Amino acid sequence: MDMNNPIIENIANPHELERMFRKDPEAFKKSFSYAWEQNPDSQVLAVWYERLYFKETANTEKASLFQRDFLLMSILAILAGISTRIILHFVEQQAIAPVNLVFGILPFIAVYFVFNNIPQKNLLYILASLFLLSGFYLNMLPLESKDSILLAYLHLPIFLWVLVGLAFTGNEYGMGSTRLAYLKFNGKFCILYASMAISGMLLTALTMQLFRFIGMDISEFYFKNVVSFGAAALAIVATYLISRNLKLAKNIAPYIAKIFSPLVLVTLLVYLVTVIWVGKNPFLDRDFLISFNGILLCVLAVTIFSITESDTDEKKNISDYINFALIVLALTIDSVALSATVFRLSSYGITPNRLAALGANILIWANLIWIMFSYMRFLQNKTGPSTVQDAVTKYLPVYGLWAAFVTFTFPLIFY
Template structure:
């Protein structure tokens, strides 16, 4: 049900607009813009399964902080709003009650899909090559199916989501990869990235051109990861207790744990975590700002410490046998590639949790410091990679890392520039959002190139 067609919701929005219009500091044009943001948030939340009144409350909460406007409105109208929520509770419960069986059914189907290869003699412990190729293909379609069903997606959207999965399955299983081929590992890893973005198409119900829809998927990704980690921690405790209980009576449960509990639990958790994000949005919204404010300073210090320590130690600048010592430290380059990706993910998650209409604050300045530090690290890593390629020649791993770092550098440099302009009051926050979400198709394209082009280009080795 859309925000424009629900009479109760229109009444709530009208009350909110009247409240905003009474503020002398807010012009009529500003009220129109705020209402557009509010309606956009409500539509996204309704599409994710919330009832109209629930969506309205969450949307008002997300906008709370604009001159305390929405927060005061929620306080003054809370009694009436919560009464309406209680009246409409059966409808909301009905929506959630339909979502849970769907999520559980698809989680069970994902767990079964992981074990079906065992019927053909391919078990999880020994079929490493098969599962490297197909693990994402066995699990992610069920998460995509959950969103397609929940959104009542059109046939065109279903086809747009299904075709990349089919194409990835053909490429990964028909390419004649060599034994322990580096291109196979690269293709499998980048296939996960590409297919996760395809899941985002299902999440957005095919609205891939909307910057807001892309940012909502970024928010979902961060929250999904939080829930998945929590489920994994609970699963680890369950596995430990299972081993201990069966060990106490003289039985070894390790085979069951390795072949059934871990693979099936992982597959099911991917879907259940997706359901939890949508079912518990009001809870996770309180966690997201805390996580971003905790880890942003820590990663900023990590990046700054690396730059300072490297320069003081001289390993980044002093030549050893004609090349900087860091050029030979392949593992170190991989570690900092991972750090840069995590930093970008943290930046995106922090942006998705931020009120887009709030004024610049200290946390925005801290983010700018983190981005600048990440740019410095990325430049050092790029210099090292170019040196390794010049010294030892090109390889699929080196070129894949080089391409990723160039994309990261462009992304981070643009973010830093726009962040500076935002802090100076020369641009709006949504311009920074559009810059970041505009890179999602770039990562999809690069991942596709690595999956499809790199293997034949390097002879499937």
């Protein structure tokens, strides 16, 4: 039998073994099984065994990991949907503030990240404590429409977003590369979630119409139960798909960044010229100042998205000059908004809104200055693009600290 097995015949001839394998891999595998049984101590066959079956073992482990990850995602998606529906019930009863709905989504995304990148115990305790403290504190605030309370509602999601980032980075929270990965995750998440949400809206419209055909209006029930559940669960599904390195979000995000940056730049330039032409004044017009700050945040978001989606190995190109122009534009807008806020503070006195706007404008102004000078050095070939990305990622905790300060102190200071 041994003499009829070509692998055993050529066990001392590696060149012939390789030729046989390349000629007919399936036949080689069949012959190899018998040869391995008869010669389990052969070092040559042991190497071939690893070569033939290592990939299959890896795939088995990968499939097991995939199944565990999928099960975790499914459980968290269901829990997020149920939690959101329960929270929505109490919101409708006006027992709690609508901002509580973020607790139906963000903590579950954080849990998903923690399970996939288990941090040290002290970091885990910090995360859990801060989420619980935030929820307890939020619901201890009176349900009033006071400015300080509304500011806390606006800043709390930002603080929780930073906590989710801490869960994402895990023990590597101090590394710029992991913070950059979190920012990239957010860009891809928005793209993927919006794509799936559009599909969900089409399904909702179809469902509504089908039931109308039989004389039933299920819109109230459907939106309260199915849509609220699905919107929360979809966030966990999108997180899972991006974590599994979904090619759609990975491939489309850089192109969207490159398309949107010039469009935003042109649109804002036209808008600012129009503003000057019609004589709008953010120093005197409060509503216009608010919209001006809103524009600033949009420009900042687009710029950061574009910067984080650029490859650190890329050489400078037209997109970098567009990004630099956007940064200069954002800095100009922020300087005007900052001046207007200082003017209103000195003229009309201190209020929670003005103080919050002043702090945010100062923080954004400092960040934009840092990014602008980093970009200038990059465009002058003095540094690489990673320096620009560092100016974005290293500043993230500052925004989180400011959001925490406004959330937890303003309702007490201005009560």
